[in-house]
Amino acid sequence: MKSDSLPVALITGSTSGIGAAIARRLAADGYAVVLHSRSSADAGRALARELGAAAYVQADLADDAQRVRLVREAAAHWGRLDVLVNNAGISRVIAHADLAAATPDIWHALYEVNVVAPFRLATEAQAALREAAARGRPGSVVNVSSHAGVRPKGASIPYAATKAALNHVTRLLALALAPDIRVNAVAPGLVDTPLTSDWTQAQQLWQEKSPMRRSAKPEDIAQAVAMLVDSDYLTGEILLCDGGLNLT
Numbered sequence: 001m002k003s004d005s006l007p008v009a010l011i012t013g014s015t016s017g018i019g020a021a022i023a024r025r026l027a028a029d030g031y032a033v034v035l036h037s038r039s040s041a042d043a044g045r046a047l048a049r050e051l052g053a054a055a056y057v058q059a060d061l062a063d064d065a066q067r068v069r070l071v072r073e074a075a076a077h078w079g080r081l082d083v084l085v086n087n088a089g090i091s092r093v094i095a096h097a098d099l100a101a102a103t104p105d106i107w108h109a110l111y112e113v114n115v116v117a118p119f120r121l122a123t124e125a126q127a128a129l130r131e132a133a134a135r136g137r138p139g140s141v142v143n144v145s146s147h148a149g150v151r152p153k154g155a156s157i158p159y160a161a162t163k164a165a166l167n168h169v170t171r172l173l174a175l176a177l178a179p180d181i182r183v184n185a186v187a188p189g190l191v192d193t194p195l196t197s198d199w200t201q202a203q204q205l206w207q208e209k210s211p212m213r214r215s216a217k218p219e220d221i222a223q224a225v226a227m228l229v230d231s232d233y234l235t236g237e238i239l240l241c242d243g244g245l246n247l248t
């Protein structure tokens with residue numbers, strides 16, 4: 001299927017939470033969207049039907065062959081790819097002082113999905129995103145990082161370290177791929193999604209201590225992503241979206 005009129009965005013992990021909100025937002029902003037997840041295919045297909053100019057691709061981002069297939073199928077479906085949102089991510093909750101619980105297996109699993117996968121998807125999408133520049137607007141990559149990658153906080157040390165690595169990859173790719181492709185990140189604080197539904201202490205912290213007195217809704221993060229996508233100039237930015245908690 002060809003889409004000469006609509007720009008196309010691939011949003012990873014877009015069957016729930018932040019990713020689904022980003023897909024809805026970019027669809028409302030006039031993008032054809034490629035939805036993706038690891039296993040929740042029914043939810044992906046249902047959202048694709050709801051959004052109209054949308055397709056769904058299933059791929060496990062822990063597996064490199066599936067990463068490559070995802071980008072190929074995404075670019076082929078509409079015949080172009082203008083935006084890549086690396087949203088899919090995994091977390092483990094481990095007390096920071098419990099060093100032994102952060103096993104090598106956990107480190108490797110989080111690093112594969114949260115760091116290696118976004119880098120590999122950008123690598124595979126590079127040619128298609130450069131074609132976007134040739135059509136008149138730079139291609140755009142937005143990585144969904146975390147405030148835990150900016151401050152010494154977060155669900156666990158391995159999780160926070162992967163997000164800090166993703167922030168640095170964002171800046172390095174912004175340098176390496178300019179001017180044809182812009183690369184930015186949003187770094188959310190606490191967001192109300194299935195991942196955090198039982199994080200009662202964090203919810204209380206945001207309600208009591210953050211200047212905005214609440215955690216983010218997925219739509220708040222989607223709005224920040226849409227702002228970065230909409231720009232033709234911003235690159236290498238890590239946009240902290242934590243309701244101001246970092247100021248306290």
Ligand SMILES: NC(=O)c1ccc[n+]([C@@H]2O[C@H](COP(=O)([O-])OP(=O)(O)OC[C@H]3O[C@@H](n4cnc5c(N)ncnc54)[C@H](OP(=O)(O)O)[C@@H]3O)[C@@H](O)[C@H]2O)c1
Pocket residue numbers: 012013014015016017018019036037038039040041059060061062087088089090091113144145146147187188189190191192193194195196
């Ligand atoms: N929620 C927060 O408070 C918060 C704060 C800061 C940053 N973040 C970041 O925001 C992003 C989205 O978080 P969320 O809370 O919206 O998560 P979520 O509701 O748990 O959704 C995660 C999405 O990623 C997909 N996914 C997970 N592992 C995958 C894999 N190996 N291969 C392919 N897809 C995979 C899931 O697909 P399946 O459902 O099919 O497995 C799902 O679509 C993550 O990068 C997270 O680290 C979240």
